[in-house]
Amino acid sequence: MKSLRTLLCCTALVAGGSANATDLEVTHWWTSGGEAAAVSEFAKAFDASGDKWIDGAIAGGGGTARPVMVSRIIGGDPMGAFQFNHGRQAEELIEAGLLKDMTAVAEAEGWKDIVNPPSLLDACTLDGKIYCAPVNIHSWQWLWLSNAAFEKAGVAVPTNWDEFVAAGPALREAGIQPLALGGQPWQSSGMFNVLMATVAGPEVLQTIYGEADAELAAGDEMKAVFSAAADARELAKGSNVQDWNQATNLVITDQAGGQIMGDWAQGEFAVAGEVAGEDYTCLPGLGVREIISTGGDAFYFPVNDDPEISAAQDRLAATxxxxxxxxxxxxKKGSLPIRGDIDLAAANDCMKKGLEILAAGNTMPDVNLLNTEDTNNQLNDLFVQFFQDESITPEAAQERFVEIVRNKD
Amino acid sequence: MASEAKRPIGLFRNLAAKIAAIPMILTALVVFLGGTLWTVTYSFTNSKLLPRADFVGFDQYERLWATERWQVSIENLMIYGLCSLVFSFIIGFVLAALMDQKIRFENTFRTIILYPFALSFIVTGLVWQWLLNPDLGIQNVIRSLGFTNFDFNPLYNPDIVIYGVLIAGLWQGTGLVMVLMLAGLRGIDGDIWKAARVDGIPMWKTYLFIVIPMMRPVFITTLVIIASGIVRLYDLIVAQTSGGPGISSEVPAKYVYDYMFQGQNLGQGFAASTMMLLAVAIVIIPWAMLEFGGKKRV
Known part of the structure; x- marks a missing residue:
């Protein structure tokens, strides 16, 4: 910390003493209630040092926001910093030399020692240089359940995926939507990847996506995953919503039994004043395998000619x-911190479960680390169709899945 | 010899007009033609997020035509295009013919019918998304009137969702067709009507065999306007269905956008847009040859 302060002092001197009040535009796609509350914490911390956080929120999720950000950077109008998911999304921007090398800040702050699990920092590293600041760990493998919905249906709150599937008909009879699923394509493919990691196991997912193993993708293990996905499709039938937080809201308001969604859903529960364990239950790894993926969000910093902005970028990264x-x-965000050395005493039940799994080392790489956006987009197309159109058999879907895996890069 | 001396004068005739046209000519050459050539060239590369000149032959096209979403997109565009062409012409012409009967309050009717055209596709899409929503829109209203079995839910049914989009598209676009047709009808000399009446030709026959053939230029103009609107169909889909349910209302323009920007695969997006260009060219070129090539000979 001390060395950074010296560094900051020096930069401040170089910049003529005015460096400590720089406007920095930060673009991100955190717009839902919980997300907005979380991002304002960043803004507060950054503003406290005298700089100014100019909020550039882009509504509509990553799929909408990423092209906007990329075209601004390529078009020569870079923002101060932008949020991406870790992984291969920014690969080409780094290779084209459009993003700033943050290795100096990382060394001054000792990121290598504090970031846990280390794979997060590896995801930011290309050719030994660090290009991004990881800010949180998000895992996809959660099943969120509404306790009141199960009470109304007269069944016990499930403790794993199979029990949940079994409770489906009872929920339907009670007029409750068993599984909430929004219409956005990434929700469908995300749910499938969760089923894959929990039903078949993380090794299978890692081999298929990491090594493009088409044989494994065509095998019996994946067949079981596709039949689980068909179950999920049956349960999700009739949830006519679009956005993920609308789907989460169905669970919060007890109109739906559950939702498979990443831990960012927790922020929505928190904003609605729900208490983990009382109002809702969370099952990491769908209660099948206690595993979480360590994807997450990271901030990248486009190269900027203005030394003041450059210095402010360093300060923001440290903050x-x-x-x-x-x-x-x-x-606020409901995600896990990227530092292993802090105490989240205020964490709720669900976050504590996540922290325990993290501490036990039951982690797997996020799909974004293994797949390019191109592959993800193809998976989106396949699964949004599969989950919305019952005429596609699991076998036919698996065939197309194998093709995507075979041709992936 | 004298003619040779005059030649440069031809170039400088109307000099101001020619200078004024330079920006547009440059735009057409550099932006439209240059951009098109660049896109076609790069559709043969494996460009991802950033364009790079690594040529891979027809790989992108092979993948494109093997993709189910692209096939669905093409099918949807054909259904939408054909229906929207036929219906907007028929409805537009009939409305214009009715409007042409020297009715009272013609201005009012014309305004009402043209009004949807003033709305953007995004607004149109949203309005019709609500109207066709089973819990808020038409189905709900009719059910609350007592017809509890009434079922009208096109946007959540993969088989007919494209017709739900078609309704919105027609509602928005027919007004313009009507106005164009009306202008064409007004351009028909009144004496022709009188002559037809003297000859005792019924009104519908006059329309069908005399007036419509005379309106050919108006029909061509309308066709070009409608057809270009069909090919670039994008915003209506985004606002109304986002391509859903599943991928059942996807269209080519959306495929291009999604793969170019969200999928970070420029090559694939370029290949898809080149196919769109090709489709337009296949329609336009024979027609243009007939239309303009024929005139030269006369």
């Missing part, structure tokens, strides 16, 4: 990973 910001941000 994002500081102890206090990490605690405040992640509590």
């Amino acid at each position: 994002l990973l500081s102890r206090e910001t990490q605690v405040n941000f992640n509590l």
